[in-house]
Amino acid sequence: TELAHCVEAVRRHALARPDVGFAIWHEGKLVEQWRATLAAGAEPSDDALQDALARRLADVLGEDFIRESVAVQHRSGAVTVTGRAGLPDAARSRADQQFCYVNGRFVRDKVLTHAARSAYEDVLHGHKQPVYALYIRIDPLRVDVNVHPTKIEVRFRDSREVHQAVRHAVENALAVPRAQALAAAAADTPGAAPPAAAGDQPNQPLAPVWRAQDAIKFDDRVGHKVSDLQALWGTPAPDPAAVGAPGTAAWQASLAPADAAHFAGTSGTAPAEQPAGGALAWGTAPQAAAAPLAAASEANTWPLGRAVAQIHGVYILAENAQGLIVVDMHAAHERIVYERLKAQVDGAARIASQPLLIPATFAATPEEVATAEAHGDTLGMLGLEVAPFSPKTLAVRAVPTTLAQGNPVELARSVLAELAAHDATTVVQRARNEILGTMACHGAVRANRKLTLDEMNALLRQMEVTDRSDQCNHGRPTWRQLSMKELDALFLRGR
Template sequence: MPESLHESHRIQALDPRLINQIAAGEIIERPASMLKELVENALDAGATSIDIEVDNAGVKRLKITDNGHGILRQDLAMALSRHATSKIHDLDDLEQIATLGFRGEALPSIASVTRMSIQSREQDADQAWLVSSDGNNITTDPQPIAHPVGTTIETRDLFYNTPARRKFLRTDTTEFKHLDQVVRRMALSRFDVAFKLSHNGRVVMHLPAVPADDPRRLKMVCGDNVPENSVYFDEQREDMRLSGWAGLPSFSRSQADMQYFFLNGRLIRDKTVVHAIRLGYQDVLFHGRHPVYVLYLEMDPARVDVNVHPTKHEVRFRESGQVHSFVFRTLQAVMSRSAGEVGSLQVDAETGAAAPKPLSANELAPQITQQNPLRYRESEPLTPQQVRDQITGYQTISQGVFRASPSQGMVEPAVISSTLNAITLNATTLNATTSVAEHASDAESEIPPLGYALAQLKGVYILAENTQGLILVDMHAAHERITYERLKSAVEAAAVRQQPLLVPVTIQVSDSEIQAWQEQRELFDQLGLEVEQLDTKVLVIRSVPDILVNADVSQLVRDVLSDLVADEHSSRITDTIHEILSSMACHGSVRANRLLSIAEMNALLRDMEATERSGQCNHGRPTWVQMSLSQLDGWFKRGQ
C-alpha cells in the first residue's frame, strides 16, 4: 500500500483555527446568529442597556455595546480561546445552568470567521483595554483605550475568509429581518433592559426599560393591539411559575409567527410545551388558526437540561409530565376565565380592527336601489299628530324592556332583579320561563356583561344592550358551546365507562410502541381503554370507552402509541371523545330561524356568562361581538 494512502488514514489533531471554523459552522449561520450569542453574553454580564449598530445587515459591520460588568485585562485574550468561560466552573454548574450562554465557543467561533475587536472596562478598573483578532487564531496584546464600564464587541466582514459560506447569505433585507427578530425576542425576554438597534446609521428600534409586567414593551415589539386582545396572568404551583400574555382565541393568526415561550429567560421551542399550549387552547380556536402568546416559565434550573443543542433552543425536562400538566391546566383555566369578558372578540382578528367599516350613505344608496324597486324621495314634514303616534309606537315596543329617564332624555335598559327561573337548555330543546320584576331605583341596577336582549335579527342573531353598547350573538353557536360544555361535564362527572368489545381487537406494534404502552399503562386505564400484551409485539384491545364503541379503536390506539413515542404525550382519545360530543352538541342546539322570546334570549345570555369558553363555539367560531357606543358614534360621525 502506498505511503501516501497510509498517511491519509492517520489520526491527527486538527488545527485550532480549523476547529474554531467547524464550531462556527454549528453556531454562526448568519449575522443574526452572531447577534444572538453576543446579546446573550451582554445579558449574562448584567447589562441594563444594549446598543446595537449594524451596516449591511451585519455582514459588513456588527457592533454591540453594553453597560455590563466588563472583562478584566488579563481575561481578554482568554475570552477568545475555545471552551474558556466565566459561567461554569465544575460539573455541578453544568447540571443547573442559570445563564444564557455557557459553552465558551461563541467568541472564538465568531473571531474565526470575522475581523473582531473587543473593548472592555471592568467595574472597578481605571482603564479600558482593547484586543483584536483577524480570523487567524492570533489575538493581539491588550492595548489601553478610553471606554466606559462595560464591553463593546465589533465584527467586520463576516465570512471574509470562508467565501463558500458567504454565498449562502441572503439579501440585506432578508438578513436584517432575521436580526430584527432576534432583537425583538431578546427584548421580550428582558423588559428591564433597554435595547437600541441602528441600521446603516439610522435608528430603527428604541425600547426603554420597563417593569416586567408592563404592556408597553409588548406593544412596541408585537403591536398595539396585542395587549388589549390578550389576558395577562401570573400563576405558581410548587416550584414552577407561569406568567405572561395569552392571546384571546378570537385574536388568532393564520401562521404561528407570534408565539414566544421563555424558560428562565431563554427562548425555547419545546415539543412538550407546544403540545401543552395546543391543549390549553383546545375547543376555542378556529380550524387552522394559531394562538398568540408571550409566556414565561420559571423553574429550578436543575430540573431542565439546556445543554442538548448548540443553539440551546431545545431543552429536556427531567419531569416533562409535570411541566406539561402545569402549562396545559394553567392556560385552560385562563381561557375559561376570559371567555365571558366583554370585548373579548374582534371581528377582524388578522388586522386587529374592532369592527368592519360601515358603508357611507352615498355607497349604500346604489346598493339599495339595485336590490329593490324603491327609490329615494324628498322627506315630507311630519304633522304633530304623526310625531305623537310614532312616540306612542316606540313606547309600546319598548314596554318591559326600556324605561324612560326624564332627567337625561334617553332610554335605559330595564332593571331586572329577580332571577330567571326554571331555565333548561339541553341537547334537544330550549325552554325558558322567567320571572321579571322591574325596580325604579338605580341603586339596585346591575347590568350583566352581555346585557339584556332587545330583539332577534333574521332568526339568527340576538341583539342585546350592555353598558358598553351593542352586543350581537350568534344564537346557534352560543347554544352549541353551552350544550357541549354540559355534555363534557356530564361525561367527566360520570367517569369514563368501559364497554367490552364482543370481539377483542389485536394489533401488531413495534418495540418502541410496546415500551411506550408499558410506560403509560395508567394513561390507557384512565381513558377507559383496556389493553393487554399478548406477545412481544402484539397488543389486544378488550374494552373501550362506551362513547367510542363505534370508532376505529385499532387505528385510535395506534395513533395514541405513535404520539407517545414521538412526544411522550397523547390527547387522541380525549380529542376523539370531544369530537363526538361536539357533533352531538351541534345537532342538538337551537337551530337558526328559530324564533325566541325576549325571556328565552335573556336566558341564553345568562347561560353564556356562566359557561366556560363561551366566547367561541366548539369549532372555534366566535359566538358574540361587542360594538361600543364610541364605535357607533364614529360610524355615524356623532360629535365630529
C-alpha cells in the same frame, strides 16, 4: 432580510428583559426603540413585573397583542407559568408570534409548543397558529440547558410536568368568559390613568380592558359552573297555543334541524312555522314592557347586557354598558350544552339520561344496527339507549336529559355515524369531545326558533358564566361587541 433577522433576535431578548432599554440602529437610522418599563436593580413584585412585561409586549408586538390576549398566571408544583396568551380570534396563519422563555432564556422547545397548542384544542380549530408569550420558571436542577450549542433548546427532567403546567396555565386563562373582563372594564373609571409603575412612563396608557383581565383571579373557579339549562328551555313560549305545546307538530317544527343552514352560518332554509303575528305581538307586549323596568338597574351590570331583539331567527341583540352586543344564538347555546355534557362525563363518567315515554323508532341501515349493538355501553355512557326493534328498525328508548328537547332520531343517527367512524373503544375516548360536540349541536337551539326576551336573557346569563363561551364548538366566535364609539363612527356622529 438580514435586518429582519437582527430585529427578531433583539425582540426575543427585549421580551425577556423589560428592565433594559433597547434601540436598533440601521445605517444611521433608528429602526426600533423600546424603553425600559421596569426600574433596574430592586427586586420587583410579581404584579409590577407582569405590568412591565405587558407594556414591553405592547411596545414590541403592538397594542393589538395586548388587547387580544389574556394574562396567564399559573403555578403547579415546581413550575410557574406567566405571560400572555392570545385569544383564538388573534391566531395567525404563521407561528411567528410564539415566544417561550425558560428561566429568562428564549427557547424553542417541542414540549412547550405542543403544550401551548393543545391548550387551544377546544377553541381554535384548523391550522391557525395561536400567539403567546410564556415565561416558565422552574427549578434549574429540573432542566438541562446545555443540550444545544446556541442554548436555544432545553431538556426537562420531567417533560410531562412541564407540559401539564403550560397546558393548564393557558387553558385556564382562555376558559374565563371574556364578558367578565368587559364588566370589570366598565366598572373602571373612564379615562383613569393606569397604576403608577416603576421607572419613567414614556408609553401611552393601554386600553383598560387588559388591566381588567389581569384583575381576574384565574384560580378562582367559583362562578364558572355551567348553570342549569332548564332556565332557557323551561321558560314558557309567549303563546303556547300558537307555538304549539311540546310534542305537537308545530313545536317539533320549531326545533326542526337546519344543519345545512347552520353550518353555512345563514338561515337559508324556510322559516319554521310561526304563530300569527298578531297573537305573538300581544303575547310578548306585557313582558317587553315589564322587562326594562325590572331590569333597569341590574341590566347595567350584566356584561352581555339586556336582550332587546332577535333578528332573522339567528342573532340576538342586546344592550350593555359599552353599546351593542350581537350574539349568534345557536353557536352560543351549542357551547353551553357542550360544556354541560363534558362536565357530566367528567363528573359522573356518564351523561344523565331520561327514558322516552314512547320509544322513537326509525328505519336503520345494517351498519347502524351493527353499530348500535356493538357500542351499547358507549351509547349508555353518552346517555343514549338505542336498541334493535326489528331487523331493520332501531328504537331510541332514552336520550340525555340535557338534550331531551331535541329530535331523538336525528341525535341517535348522528352519534351512530360518529361511533361507526371511530369504531374502537380507545378511539372513542379520544374522539369523546367530537361526539359531545355533535350531540351539543343537536341539543342547541336551532336557527329560526323564536325566543322570548326571557329566554334570550337566560342564554346571555349562561354565556357569562360558561367556560370557553366566547367560541362555539367549531371555534367560531359566539358574540361581538359594537361599542357606542364604533356605532357613532358608522353614523359620522361627533365629527
